[in-house]
Amino acid sequence: MKIGVLALQGDFDAHRKRLEELGAEVVLVKKPSQLDEIDGLIIPGGESSTFLKLLGKTGFAELKEFVRLKPTFGTCAGAILLAKEVENPAQTGLGALDIGIRRNAYGRQLESSIREGIFRGTPIEMVFIRAPKIERLGPEVEVLATEGKDPVVVRQGKTMAATFHPELTDDTRVHQSFLDLVQNGKRHK
């Protein structure tokens, strides 16, 4: 299984390590042409406004097409990029997830925190860094994890997003569930 990690900027290397640990072959994606060779894509944490600038109009359009066709998982800034509506400030999203998301919803770095939430029924450590919050969930969106009352991992079809950073903990379950999603997609073809 070949998984791409969007490597324009951000903590793409942490995702690469985690994916390799789980046995996936990793491609660091910097150019749209690399999207053709991968079975699934991770959009990492970083600055979503920077991602948009670096993608440009054509890169954005090609990424949007990829996300429509293949499994994609976004963490933090990646979740923001995948959303339909982005607030604080308003920003373009790929619209793959029917959610409304608010950037820096907890506040600045001093409000960053490590908390325990529930992922598919069991506790999991969650690292929130200047994290966004999902403020609206569309009817097709399934909640896979919560922290308090907030949905923090969601899925719609072949698109997944986490508002925290599973790549910065030792727990591999969230990435594994994305790899399962990619594997299942391949099997059903």
Next chain:
Amino acid sequence: MSQNNGSPTSLRLKTGLAEMLKGGVIMDVTNAEQAVIAENAGAVSVMALERVPAQIRAEGGVARMASPKKIREIMAAVSIPVMAKCRIGHFAEAQILQELGVDYIDESEVLTPADEAHHVDKHAFKVPFVCGARNLGEALRRIAEGAAMIRTKGEAGTGDVVHAVKHIRQIVQEMKILTVLSEEELYAKAKEHQAPYELVKMVAKTGKLPVPNFSAGGIATPADASLVMQLGAEAVFVGSGIFMNDSKSFADPEEAEKRARAIVKAATHFNDPKVLLEVSEDLVGAMKGLAVSGIDESQMLQTRGW
């Protein structure tokens, strides 16, 4: 003061934010307008300053923490993280910056040092710190004090990349050496680097610093950004090179935005000469700069800190 700021949890959050900045460009700005230009160009963060290093160098005087009012204006103007500098050892300035809510503090040699022997105890803070270093020993001493990110010092405010290169090469080479040494040699190296043995051992095992390693001090063009990143820097700080034409006059805002965009692209595609050519071709000029070889050692900023 808040609880357990030197705890492993706290350190993970501090280095965590630095992880998010990797592959990006952190730009010095002196007002909200420049901060917006930087954000629009794709900066991952801005450093809020009263004067950029080139101005400080030219004008002299005591360089202190920027005014909270100015930092607050910059924080309100952009959605990306905002950093601010405190003087070396000036923990009261750091306390004020933390209270203000900046996202990172740079305990910086660009400002006039406040203490000739001690750096800030950065474990005592909840806000993360970045510190400059010229060699591995200096980097590890800062990490021991709680720095969550290291940047090479280079020679700030010159637009001359030569010392940024010297310092990243030095740190990378010193780390490589550690990876092939035996246990007893590592004890001797710890002494030589004047750094804690545990940190020396950690570097020997991984060949990397235990925190992100960025580059700063004289980076002025897309090619400069590519150079230091090819040498091992994980992100770049660009100070005077974007908004200044020389030590006194600011660049035209449109030109500054072009430079900023070009350096942002160069940091991402640092090993792709085709993209580097493309972004370099769009630029009409760069900061005039000041050759480091002509600066007397007593006038250098990099020798501040210990």
